Amino acid sequence: MIEYSRDRHESIPSSAVKIVGLGGAGANMLERIALDSLEGAELLALNTDIRTLSACLAKEKVQLGINLTKGLGTGGDPELGQQAILEAEAEVRKALKGQRIVFLCTGLGGGTGSGAAPIVSRIAREEGAFVVVFATMPFFFEGRRRREQAETALNQLAVLSNALVTFDNNRMGELVLAKQGIHEAFAAADTMISESIKAVIRLVIRPGLINVGLDDLMSALRTTRSRCLFGSGISDGKDRASKALRNALASPLLDQGSLLKEAQTVLVHLSGGESLTLYEIELLMRSLQKHVPDHAHVLFGAAIDPAMGDKLSITLISALPEDALTGASKDSLSKLADTAKTVAKIKSEELESPFSVIDKKSEDIPEPDSVSEEALEEEPEATMEVPSLFDEAEPEKEAPPEKSVEEDEDDRPFAEFTSKPAPESKKETVSETPVEEAEIQEDEPSEEQEDEETTDSEDSEDSEDVKSKYSAPPGPGPKRRPPQKPLWGKDDKTKDSDAEDDEEDPFSVALDEPAEPKKSSSSPELKLGSKPPGSQSELSFDSAPRGRFEGENPNVVDGEDLDLPPFLRKKKS
Amino acid sequence: MSRRTKIHVGLEIGTSKTCIVVGEIKPDSAVKILGIGVTKSAGVRKGELADFPQARACLKDALAKAENVSDVEIGSVFLAVTGSHLQGVNNRSTFRIPDGQQNILPEHLEEACSIARDVPYPQDHVCLHTIIRKYLVDGLEQSASPIGLFAKTVEADFHIVHGIGNRIQNSIKLVRECPLEVDDIVFAPIATAQMALDREQRLRGALLIDIGGGTTDYALYLDGSIAASGCIPVGGDHVTNDIHLVTGLPFSKAEKLKILEGNASSEPSLSVGVAKLADENGFADVEVKRAILNEVIRQRLEETLKLVKARLPAGAVEAIGSGVFLTGGTSLMNGFSELAFDVFGRDIYRPEPPEASDTGHPSFKDPQFATAIGLIRYAQILETENTKPPGCIGKLLGLFWPFGR
Numbered sequence: 001m002i003e004y005s006r007d008r009h010e011s012i013p014s015s016a017v018k019i020v021g022l023g024g025a026g027a028n029m030l031e032r033i034a035l036d037s038l039e040g041a042e043l044l045a046l047n048t049d050i051r052t053l054s055a056c057l058a059k060e061k062v063q064l065g066i067n068l069t070k071g072l073g074t075g076g077d078p079e080l081g082q083q084a085i086l087e088a089e090a091e092v093r094k095a096l097k098g099q100r101i102v103f104l105c106t107g108l109g110g111g112t113g114s115g116a117a118p119i120v121s122r123i124a125r126e127e128g129a130f131v132v133v134f135a136t137m138p139f140f141f142e143g144r145r146r147r148e149q150a151e152t153a154l155n156q157l158a159v160l161s162n163a164l165v166t167f168d169n170n171r172m173g174e175l176v177l178a179k180q181g182i183h184e185a186f187a188a189a190d191t192m193i194s195e196s197i198k199a200v201i202r203l204v205i206r207p208g209l210i211n212v213g214l215d216d217l218m219s220a221l222r223t224t225r226s227r228c229l230f231g232s233g234i235s236d237g238k239d240r241a242s243k244a245l246r247n248a249l250a251s252p253l254l255d256q257g258s259l260l261k262e263a264q265t266v267l268v269h270l271s272g273g274e275s276l277t278l279y280e281i282e283l284l285m286r287s288l289q290k291h292v293p294d295h296a297h298v299l300f301g302a303a304i305d306p307a308m309g310d311k312l313s314i315t316l317i318s319a320l321p322e323d324a325l326t327g328a329s330k331d332s333l334s335k336l337a338d339t340a341k342t343v344a345k346i347k348s349e350e351l352e353s354p355f356s357v358i359d360k361k362s363e364d365i366p367e368p369d370s371v372s373e374e375a376l377e378e379e380p381e382a383t384m385e386v387p388s389l390f391d392e393a394e395p396e397k398e399a400p401p402e403k404s405v406e407e408d409e410d411d412r413p414f415a416e417f418t419s420k421p422a423p424e425s426k427k428e429t430v431s432e433t434p435v436e437e438a439e440i441q442e443d444e445p446s447e448e449q450e451d452e453e454t455t456d457s458e459d460s461e462d463s464e465d466v467k468s469k470y471s472a473p474p475g476p477g478p479k480r481r482p483p484q485k486p487l488w489g490k491d492d493k494t495k496d497s498d499a500e501d502d503e504e505d506p507f508s509v510a511l512d513e514p515a516e517p518k519k520s521s522s523s524p525e526l527k528l529g530s531k532p533p534g535s536q537s538e539l540s541f542d543s544a545p546r547g548r549f550e551g552e553n554p555n556v557v558d559g560e561d562l563d564l565p566p567f568l569r570k571k572k573s
Numbered sequence: 574m575s576r577r578t579k580i581h582v583g584l585e586i587g588t589s590k591t592c593i594v595v596g597e598i599k600p601d602s603a604v605k606i607l608g609i610g611v612t613k614s615a616g617v618r619k620g621e622l623a624d625f626p627q628a629r630a631c632l633k634d635a636l637a638k639a640e641n642v643s644d645v646e647i648g649s650v651f652l653a654v655t656g657s658h659l660q661g662v663n664n665r666s667t668f669r670i671p672d673g674q675q676n677i678l679p680e681h682l683e684e685a686c687s688i689a690r691d692v693p694y695p696q697d698h699v700c701l702h703t704i705i706r707k708y709l710v711d712g713l714e715q716s717a718s719p720i721g722l723f724a725k726t727v728e729a730d731f732h733i734v735h736g737i738g739n740r741i742q743n744s745i746k747l748v749r750e751c752p753l754e755v756d757d758i759v760f761a762p763i764a765t766a767q768m769a770l771d772r773e774q775r776l777r778g779a780l781l782i783d784i785g786g787g788t789t790d791y792a793l794y795l796d797g798s799i800a801a802s803g804c805i806p807v808g809g810d811h812v813t814n815d816i817h818l819v820t821g822l823p824f825s826k827a828e829k830l831k832i833l834e835g836n837a838s839s840e841p842s843l844s845v846g847v848a849k850l851a852d853e854n855g856f857a858d859v860e861v862k863r864a865i866l867n868e869v870i871r872q873r874l875e876e877t878l879k880l881v882k883a884r885l886p887a888g889a890v891e892a893i894g895s896g897v898f899l900t901g902g903t904s905l906m907n908g909f910s911e912l913a914f915d916v917f918g919r920d921i922y923r924p925e926p927p928e929a930s931d932t933g934h935p936s937f938k939d940p941q942f943a944t945a946i947g948l949i950r951y952a953q954i955l956e957t958e959n960t961k962p963p964g965c966i967g968k969l970l971g972l973f974w975p976f977g978r
Contacts, residue, residue, distance in 0.1 A: 238915050239839040283841060547814040548824065552618065555657075555806055557880060562807050565815035566872040 016100035017041040017201055020124075022117055023081075024049065024073070025107020025136055027056045032190035033105075033197060034058065041103075041201055044095050046120065048084050048112045049073040060095055064088045064116060074111025078149050081115020093123050101204060102129040103197050104161070108150035109138030118156035125160065130217075132200060133161040134193050137168045162218070163319070165230050167193065192251070199232035199315040203269045203301070212269055212301030217317065229259050229320060234313040241284040244314045249291060254316070260291045263318040269301040272312040276304060284314065579956070580607070582639070583948025584650040584748065585761065586628060588617050588787025588808060589902060591635045592942055593650070595643035596949035598956075604949055609942060610639025619806040620655040620761075620788035622743055629747055636751060649754035651948040654744050655761040655788050659701065659736035661802035663886075664692045665709075667728045677710070677719050677727050689731040699738035701760055706730040706798040716797070732799045734760045759951055761944050762790035762802050767954065768947035769898050770794060777894030780917070782881060783944065784874075784903035786810050791881045795892050801885055807877045809903035815869045816861075826850060826859050831906070834863070835870045838908030839915065843867060871912060874903075878916040896920030900940040 019041050021030030030043055034057040045058035050071035053061050063071070065084025074080040085092065096102060102124040106113040117135065124131045135157060138146045158164050172185045203212060231254045233247025254260060268288065270281060281302060292298065549555070549563040556562070560569060583594045591614045595607040612634040616624025640647055666688035668681055690703045708715045709728035719727055745755050766781045775794040783790040787808045793801040812835075816827040834848035844864040852858035882890060897919050899909065910921040924940035 239841070242841075545818060547817045548810065549618075549814060555619070557805070562805075562876075563811070563814070565811075565818050565869060566876045567815060567819055567869040 016098065017103070017204075018044055018096065018099045018101070018129075019103045019105065019197060020044045020046060020096075020120060021056070021058065022046045022104060022106040022120055023110055023112035024052055025110070025113060026105045027052050027058075028186065029105040029134070029190045029193050030056060030058050032187065033194040036191075036194050036198070041197075046085070046088075046092065046112075046116065048081065062088055062091045062095060064112065074115065076109075076146065076149075077111045078115035078153065079111075081111040081113070082119060083115075084112065085116035085119045089119070089123065092120060093127065096120075096124050096127045096129060099124070099127065099129045101201075102131050103200070104131060104133045105135075105193060105197075106133070107136045107138070108153045109142060109146040110149075114149045114153035117153055118160050121157055121160040125162075131161045132163045132165065132197075133157050134165045134167070134196065136189065136193075137166055137170075139169045165196065195232055195234075196230050199269075199313065200317075202271055202303070202305070202313070203267075203315055203317075208269075208271075208301050208303035210300060210302045212267060212299055216267055216299045216301065229254055229263065229316070229318040231316040232313065234311055236309070236311040240310075240312045241280040242287060244312050245284050245287055248314045248316050259320060260316070260318065261293060262320055263292060263296055265297040265299065265318060266292050267299040267301070267315075267317040269303070269315040269317075270312065271303045271305050271308060271315075273308040273310055274304060274306055275310060276302070276312060280312065288316075580645055581756075581949045581952040582645075582647050582650040583653065583764070583945040583952070584632075584635075584753075585653040585764075585945045585948070586617060586622070586632065586744065586747070587614055587655075587785050587944070588620055588810060589785065590614050590941065591617075591628075591631045592945045593635045593639035593647070594942060594945035594949060595639055595645050595647065596946070596952075598949070598953050602953065602957075604953065606946065606949075607645060608639055608641075608643030609945070610635040610637070610642060611942075612638065614786075618787060619657065619808070620785070620804065621658075621740060622747065625743075625747065629750060632747065632751055636753070647753065649756045650748060651756050651764075651952050652744060652748055652758045653761040653764050653944050653948055654701070654736070654741055654758050655785075655790050655804050656736065656740060657788070657804050657806040658698075658740060659734060659760055659804050661702075661732055661734045661760070661792075661799070662692055662694075663706070663730065663732050663800065664689050665728055665730045666691075667726055669726050670724055675723050677722050677724050679720055681727060682708075682718070682720055682729070685727050685729040686731070689729040690733060692731075692733045692735070694733075694735045697737055697739065698735045699741060700733060700735045701741065701758060702732070702734040702763065704732045704734075704763075704799055706732050706800070707796070732802070734763070734802060736760075756952065757955065759948060760790075760802060761788075762792035762804070763799065764947035764951050765790070765900060765944045766792045766794065766799075766947065767950035768943055769900055772797070774895040774898075778892050779895045780885070780890075780893050780897045780919070782878070782897060782899050782904075782913075783901040784808055784877070784899065785901040785941075785944075786903070789877050789881060789901075791884075793885055793889055793893075795889065800889060803884055805877060805880050805884075807873070807880070808901075809906075811877075812870055812873050812903065812906075815873050816866065819865065819869050820861050822859060822861070830859065830861060830866065831870065834861075834866060835906060836863075836867050836908040837871050837874045837906050838867075838911035839871055840908065840911065843908065867908075870906070871908075874906070874909065874912055875916060878913060882916060890917055890919065893917075893919050896922050899923045900943040902941045904940055 019030065019033060021027050021033075021043070024047065027045055027047060030045055033041075034043060042060065043058035044060040044062065045053055045056040046062050046064055047053040047056070048064045048069045048071075050063055053063055065074075065080070065087050068084050068087055069080060074084065104117060104121055104124065106117045108114045108117065113135075117133065121131050121133060135150075135154065137150050137154070140147070154164075154166065167189060169189070172189050200217075204217065231248035231251035233244040233250070235241075235243035235247060237243075248254075249260075260266065268285070270276070270284070272280075285298075285300070288298075546552070546563045552563070578600060579598045581596050581598060583596065585592050591612050593610040595609075597605045597607050599605060612631050614628070614631050616622065616627030616631070622628050636647060639645075666685050668685035668688065670677060670681055674681075685708075686705070690700070692700075694700070707730050708717075708719045709730065710719045710722055710724045711726055712728075715722070741758060745758065748755050762781060762783055765783045766775075769781050770779050776797040778795045779793075781792045781794075785808050787806065787810050789805040789807055791801070791803060791805075792799060809831075813824060813828045813831055816822060816831055816835075817824055820827070822830065830848060830850055833850070836843045844867045846863050847860050848863050848866055850859040897913055897917050899913060899921065903909070904923055910923045913921045913923075924943070
């Protein structure tokens with residue numbers, strides 16, 4: 001039975017929001033969030049290292065790998081991190097039970113972060129939460145190994161999470177002045193992440209005048225393998241509208257607003273006190289127009305929050321497919337068309353992996369106001385296709401997906417598992433998959449079958465025996481979900497795709513777009529290279545022209561060179 | 574006080590102009606400005622001497638003009654100095670009256686004052702002003718001299734302005750080479766405050782901000798006495814320079830654009846369209862978006878005002894009763910008072926833009942001369958303080974002397 005929700009805006013109670021800090025970096029972010037005294041959301045700290053864990057301010061704490069690492073860290077080994085989280089899986093699952101939104105904050109590259117983050121994300125998704133991952137990438141000077149570990153984890157997270165926001169530590173220099181201490185740099189990065197989380201929470205929790213909800217959020221973050229673009233600014237006083245926008249665009253995650261130029265869908269959320277005027281909104285939106293392409297779909301929301309007082313906050317959310325970040329911006333619409341073609345191909349040729357494609361479709365379906373009519377037209381095609389495949393294949397479906405799940409569950413050495421989605425081995429896996437799973441057609445339906453289960457959960461009794469073969473977590477997962485659905489404001493398909501994502505991640509990485517992981521591995525470097533080196537405050541100190549004050553002693557007050565125009569200085573920071 | 578008219582001369586060597594004001598103090602202590610000699614400064618950067626010979630040439634030129642206009646031969650001047658090295662600090666000392674004594678004796682007070690004046694400042698600094706703010710007798714404020722009162726302790730609260738000795742010495746050397754004598758050196762904002770703020774405003778609390786070409790000087794008065802003073806090495810030149818750097822226009826055009834078209838207020842409606850400068854043929858020669866122009870100006874001035882605000886003691890802005898007084902050339906910028914109000918949230922007083930005078934002589938009301946005219950007032954006050962009350966014979970003489978007083 002579908003419950004009737006009386007909450008007009010389908011807002012989410014703040015008690016259903018949990019912020020998870022994973023590993024040492026995650027603990028730091030959590031600390032910042034705790035210090036900012038975020039109302040409502042609960043904090044959960046996960047770590048292998050008992051020392052940092054005990055020092056953490058979070059209310060709930062789960063120690064990972066009690067028997068494995070015995071309270072020590074993982075020593076930068078993701079494998080250990082993975083085993084550690086699996087050891088504590090039940091506890092983590094309990095802690096994440098019933099959450100609507102889970103923010104996972106972690107630093108990739110180390111052991112606990114890279115090893116456990118995909119698993120935590122998976123658990124959260126299985127528990128029916130909308131998972132937003134905030135991950136920091138290691139510094140270049142931390143070496144290639146760490147970088148690779150981070151990339152591997154990032155690739156997994158890209159598929160396992162609903163939204164992935166990455167912050168490259170190499171860009172930390174942009175947040176603070178060269179002179180400032182390293183602790184300030186880290187604090188600034190943590191503050192930025194905590195601001196982002198707060199902004200998302202504000203967006204989802206507060207019922208708005210012009211409401212944006214999770215559906216809009218999903219729409220803005222449409223692409224499956226995407227990097228989230230995020231900017232949020234808060235300001236008060238006169239001219240606060242343009243100031244807030246400037247702050248939002250200054251976010252390093254937006255690359256000074258230049259990345260927005262590529263965006264297809266942009267979610268803009270304004271929140272202000274009772275003094276928020278229409279004129280301000282107009283002014284702000286007009287100046288925002290300059291930064292987004294004309295044809296972009298702008299999802300606009302506004303909320304009045306008396307607690308904001310005189311302040312005005314603006315949040316910009318969008319997503320780019322990973323390859324767009326590397327410069328080759330692929331039109332998401334054309335991408336959809338591509339996938340449509342491939343669906344057709346698959347139908348005719350009964351190729352290996354329709355499920356990965358279908359999954360993508362179902363990701364698209366929940367977006368209620370997606371721009372593309374194309375997508376809408378294609379929906380029925382895909383959905384019609386699914387059952388037919390499913391019916392044919394029902395008998396021998398279990399084997400392959402089970403495998404991957406079980407790999408997670410029993411503490412088998414994880415090298416195999418991680419190596420699969422790793423960029424280097426990807427080509428091998430492409431060839432591998434057909435060999436390993438000779439009966440791939442049957443394999444897909446198994447995924448579809450799960451869809452079936454969730455859509456009509458009563459029917460799942462007939463396939464109970466099948467389920468029993470499944471490892472515990474995925475089975476109860478879908479069952480638990482149905483009552484929550486109406487509150488989410490999504491149709492069932494989303495859930496299924498959520499669930500699917502978990503299992504198919506090794507495959508989808510392998511099969512999705514063979515060329516992609518390579519690109520993504522090099523994407524952060526390219527990102528860095530694309531922005532002018534001058535914006536590093538260290539360099540600008542000497543190189544920036546000073547006009548008539550050229551050649552004089554730097555006129556430094558409070559860490560700022562007063563001879564440089566504030567107009568230029570503020571833009572940079 | 575003085576019985577005869579006295580002539581004082583104020584000299585300010587500013588970043589944008591050197592100006593000499595000749596003032597006559599009448600027996601009824603009214604001040605009459607006899608003349609002003611102004612010339613564009615060269616060789617001065619951010620209020621400090623950068624090119625000695627050039628600055629000397631400018632000074633001589635100004636001196637000649639001033640002597641010419643006022644018909645006075647100038648022998649000595651009061652010199653206003655500024656620069657970011659000058660800073661004002663407050664210091665308070667406590668002196669315990671020795672046992673067995675009940676009254677505050679002059680030597681006790683002297684001791685208290687000397688302790689208060691003894692502020693730790695860097696080796697190369699010298700003390701420019703020591704201004705008594707107030708005395709406290711057993712913790713109670715006492716604005717007049719507490720000598721003779723019964724007390725256990727006496728405290729003296731001083732405001733001390735100190736700066737780098739060599740730089741001040743160089744300013745004096747420049748003037749002496751002219752040759753002129755230096756009667757006294759005064760920190761510029763303190764001199765300006767003598768003219769811009771009256772007694773009542775100082776009592777209610779007032780902040781004076783003098784934004785000149787190269788520096789922004791400020792002086793804060795609370796409860797009638799100075800509470801803070803200082804200098805920030807940013808001024809109108811920086812605004813011009815910012816426009817130059819952002820738009821790429823030459824300095825002369827940037828300066829013109831700043832004065833004619835710039836607006837510092839954040840009013841969005843003023844940032845619409847394009848600001849144009851016509852050349853001599855009437856064609857638009859320079860075009861800059863007002864949004865950018867105004868934003869550059871506003872950010873610079875807002876930052877400057879915020880720097881001033883940040884340097885004031887805690888809670889001082891709230892204690893300002895009468896308002897913020899703006900002076901100096903840059904304060905003539907359009908929309909500046911709105912900006913200042915945004916920053917300080919107090920009443921803003923700004924000098925009227927000077928009327929164009931047909932005589933060709935600069936108007937005294939021009940805020941550009943506030944400091945130099947303030948020097949005359951300072952000289953007058955100094956004179957009053959230094960005049961000893963007449964002794965017995967003086968008093969007798971005063972009875973018969975038909976003039977004066």
